[in-house]
Amino acid sequence: MAVLAGNASAAEHKRIALSFDDVPRHAGSFFTPDQRTIELIAALDRASVEQAGFFVTTHNLQEPDGKGGEDRIHAYAAAGHVIGNHSDTHPWLSRTPLADYLADIDQAEEWLKNQPGHRPWFRFPYLDEGKDDVEKRDAVRAALHERGLLNAYITIDNYDWYLDALASRAKADQEPMDMAKLQTLYVETLVQTADFYNEIAVQAIGRSPAHVLLLHETDLAALFVDDLVEALRNDGWEIVPIDVAYADPIASVEPDTLFQGSGRVAAIANTKGWSPAELVYPRTDEEVLDFLFATNVLIQ
Numbered sequence: 001m002a003v004l005a006g007n008a009s010a011a012e013h014k015r016i017a018l019s020f021d022d023v024p025r026h027a028g029s030f031f032t033p034d035q036r037t038i039e040l041i042a043a044l045d046r047a048s049v050e051q052a053g054f055f056v057t058t059h060n061l062q063e064p065d066g067k068g069g070e071d072r073i074h075a076y077a078a079a080g081h082v083i084g085n086h087s088d089t090h091p092w093l094s095r096t097p098l099a100d101y102l103a104d105i106d107q108a109e110e111w112l113k114n115q116p117g118h119r120p121w122f123r124f125p126y127l128d129e130g131k132d133d134v135e136k137r138d139a140v141r142a143a144l145h146e147r148g149l150l151n152a153y154i155t156i157d158n159y160d161w162y163l164d165a166l167a168s169r170a171k172a173d174q175e176p177m178d179m180a181k182l183q184t185l186y187v188e189t190l191v192q193t194a195d196f197y198n199e200i201a202v203q204a205i206g207r208s209p210a211h212v213l214l215l216h217e218t219d220l221a222a223l224f225v226d227d228l229v230e231a232l233r234n235d236g237w238e239i240v241p242i243d244v245a246y247a248d249p250i251a252s253v254e255p256d257t258l259f260q261g262s263g264r265v266a267a268i269a270n271t272k273g274w275s276p277a278e279l280v281y282p283r284t285d286e287e288v289l290d291f292l293f294a295t296n297v298l299i300q
C-alpha cells in the first residue's frame with residue numbers, strides 16, 4: 001500500500017485528535033450533565049484543543065439525563081467543536097437486521113444534519129462493524145458511501161468508560177478515593193494506549209497516521225482531559241483538529257478483515273498478519289482496570 005507509506009519524519013511526528021461518544025451521555029456521580037459540559041468545554045479550552053469531535057446518540061435526548069442535551073450539543077459546536085452521528089439508539093450491527101440498522105442511522109442524521117458543527121460522519125456503536133458477517137459489513141459500507149457518510153473510525157481503543165463507571169460508583173457509594181491517583185490512572189492509561197497503537201501503526205503502516213482517540217462524554221473527561229492533553233504533549237504528541245485526522249490517507253482505507261472492533265490501525269495491522277491478541281492493549285480490560293483502580297485509587 002504505497003499510499004500509506006511515509007517518510008521517517010512523518011513516522012516520528014505523533015498527531016492525535018480527540019473524540020467523545022454517546023452524547024448526551026447519562027450522568028455520572030461528579031457532575032450534572034449541564035455541569036459536565038461546562039467543565040469539559042472549559043478543560044478543552046484551557047488545553048487549547050481547537051476542535052474535538054462529539055458523536056451524538058440522538059435517542060439519548062429522550063432520556064431523563066438527556067434533558068437539555070440539545071443546548072449542550074450546541075454549546076460544544078459554539079466552542080469550535082464538531083458533531084457526528086453515533087446512531088439513534090446505539091444498536092449492535094451484528095445483532096440488528098440491516099434495514100433496521102440503516103433506518104437508525106438515518107433517524108439520527110435527520111436531526112443532526114441541521115445542527116451547527118455537523119459533519120457527515122458515522123461512528124459505529126460498540127465499534128461493531130458486523131463482526132463475522134462480511135456481507136453485512138460490506139452492505140453498511142456501501143450504504144454509508146451512498147449517504148455520503150464517512151466511517152468515523154477511531155485508532156486508539158480503550159475503556160475510558162469503564163474507569164469512569166468505577167469512579168462514579170465509588171463516588172456514589174462514598175468510598176474515599178485519591179483523586180490525584182485517579183487522574184494519574186486515567187491519564188497514563190490513555191497515553192500508554194495511544195503509544196501502543198502508534199507503535200503498531202509505525203510497524204504495520206510504515207508511518208504515524210493522524211490518530212483518533214476514542215473517549216466518551218464522561219465525568220472523568222471533564223475532570224482530567226486538560227491533564228491528559230498536557231501529558232500527551234509531554235510525550236511528543238501534537239493535538240490536531242479532528243477534521244485533520246479524517247483527512248489522513250487511512251480514512252479512505254477499508255481494511256478487508258472482520259477484526260474491526262479495536263479501531264482502524266488494529267484492523268489494518270490485522271490484514272498484515274497481526275493477531276487480534278497483539279492488537280488490544282492490556283488495560284483495555286475490565287479486570288485489569290478493576291485491579292488498578294482498587295490498588296491505586298481507593299483509600300483502604
Ligand SMILES: [Zn+2]
Binds near residue numbers: 021022090
Ligand atoms: Zn457509543
